[in-house]
Amino acid sequence: MKAPGNLYIALIHYPVYNKNGQxxxxxxxNLDLHDISRVAKTYxxxxxxxxxxxxxxxxxxxxxxxxxxxxxxxRYNPDRSEALRLIRIAVSLDAVRDEIALDCAVSPVTVVTDAKPQPRNTGYPALREMLKGEHPHLLLFGTGWGLTQEFVDGADYALTPIMGNTGYNHLSVRSAAAIVLDRLLGDTMD
Amino acid sequence: MKAPGNLYIALIHYPVYNKNGQxxxxxxxNLDLHDISRVAKTYxxxxxxxxxxxxxxxxxxxxxxxxxxxxxxxRYNPDRSEALRLIRIAVSLDAVRDEIALDCAVSPVTVVTDAKPQPRNTGYPALREMLKGEHPHLLLFGTGWGLTQEFVDGADYALTPIMGNTGYNHLSVRSAAAIVLDRLLGDTMD
Structure with missing residues (x-):
């Protein structure tokens, strides 16, 4: 039941695509903050x-x-408060990296998540293993119509997209974050 | 990649507890409809x-x-439309059961999800196996502060709560539905 404690996550609002690829x-x-912080706290x-x-x-x-x-x-909801305390605000990915380097005395490995398959995708069991080590990792989630390709290419690793058992893959970032953290950090299912 | 196609889900708005146990x-x-229908479509x-x-x-x-x-x-978002087409509206669990019995010529097995552990919890691998058969199953999710104990006791099975790797278990129903469907129907991770 012990959390690895070396995983950070970030929700990126720039640079992302809009519906027209701009x-x-x-x-x-607001709901991204609530749902994803509760998932983050859980895992x-x-x-x-x-x-x-x-x-x-x-x-x-x-x-x-x-x-x-x-x-x-x-006062109304202390459980909610406990989750939202995990939130930190940053101006850019560089700022996040710098802050984690201050926390951990080393820069995090960055791992991008994306609904589009990438040639160099890393699978869930491989990343799950990496998270058992001590090195900090930073998992990046996009908003809008997804992170720009340049941003994706800049990360150290790119996680395999979540595919259900159909061809449809249009999950909200809230649902994707829940599934990814469960796959990476969830207890062995029973 | 073929969906089992015999799983139905329902989001129950009555009878549930409020913050004070009433x-x-x-x-x-609105967001439950969007997020959960997209997860349902994915799986x-x-x-x-x-x-x-x-x-x-x-x-x-x-x-x-x-x-x-x-x-x-x-017109604005056809992917969203495709997901929301999965939604049906019902007045009660009995009405849902009757409608599925019309679809399938047999009543569904009901499986309740709950954040509180139940003495008779069924695990994810066991339910995953059950879903490989042809019999329809109906997975029930609660809103508010959770389904009433009487409602939980009335279901055929009760699924093990999602626990992360901490003691915190206050996921939104949207996050819980995403994780549960991934555990039950997701492709073997790679």
């Missing part, structure tokens, strides 16, 4: 970064978190 | 029932679905 900064979704993730270059979006995240951590939300 | 009918959440679920005795809530679900299936939403 590179944009997507809007932060022992060390911190959950919200990454956006837009200052008003970072302020919005601050306001949401402080409502649940310090405000009436904390 | 039995209520919870409000339908080849046969239909996704929204179950509520409240007429105004059933009408709300109708309006949301028709926007995405027939309205501007269908």
């Amino acid at each position: 590179v944009i900064a997507s809007a932060v979704s 022992g993730v060390r911190a959950f970064y919200i990454v956006t270059p837009l200052e008003d979006q970072r302020e919005l995240v601050e306001r949401i978190i402080s409502h649940w951590i310090e405000g009436v939300g904390a | 039995v209520i009918a919870s409000a339908v959440s 080849g679920v046969r239909a996704f029932y929204i179950v509520t005795p409240l007429e105004d809530q059933r009408e709300l679900v109708e309006r949301i679905i028709s926007h995405w299936i027939e309205g501007v939403g269908a």
Whole structure:
């Protein structure tokens, strides 16, 4: 039942594609914060970064978190507060990497998730093994219509896309994050 | 890659507990419809029932679905439309059972999911095996603060709760549904 404790995750709002394949900064979704922080807390993730270059979006995240951590939300639902405490806000991937390097005295290995197959995909059992070591890993999730190819290519590893048992693969990032963390960190099924 | 095709799921809005342990009918959440229908479509679920005795809530679900299936939403995002077509609306569990019996000429086996451990929990590999047969199964998810104990006791089986690798188990029903369907129907990980 012990969490590896060396996994960080980040939800990237830039650079991502919009519906028309243009590179944009997507809007932060309140529900992404709630759902993904609860999953992160369940699986022992060390911190959950919200990454956006837009200052008003970072302020919005601050306001949401402080409502649940310090405000009436904390009294109303302490479990929710415990999950949202995992959230950290960052302006870019570089800033996240720097902060983790301060935590761990070493830069994290970056692993990108994407719904499109990549030629160099790493499978779940392989990454699960890597997470048993001590080196910090940073798992990157995209928003909008997905992370740009350049961003994907810049990561150290690219995780195999989640395929169900049909050809359909249009999961929300919330559902994808839940499934990926369960596959990587969930207890052996019983 | 072939879906078993004999699994139905239902999201139950009554009878569930509220925060204070009272039995209520919870409000339908737009995002539950979207996230869970996309997961259901990914894993080849046969239909996704929204179950509520409240007429105004059933009408709300109708309006949301028709926007995405027939309205501007269908043109804007056909993938979303394909997922939401899986949704059926029902007034009660009995009504769901009757409708599936019409589909399949036999009543479904009911399997309840719950965050609280039950003395008679069935594990994921056992249910995964059961789903390989031809008999229809109906997987039940609760909203609010969870399904009533009486409702849980009335199901044929109760699935083991999802535990991560920490003591925290407060997932949203959206995250829980994603993880459960991946454990039951996901391809062998690679």
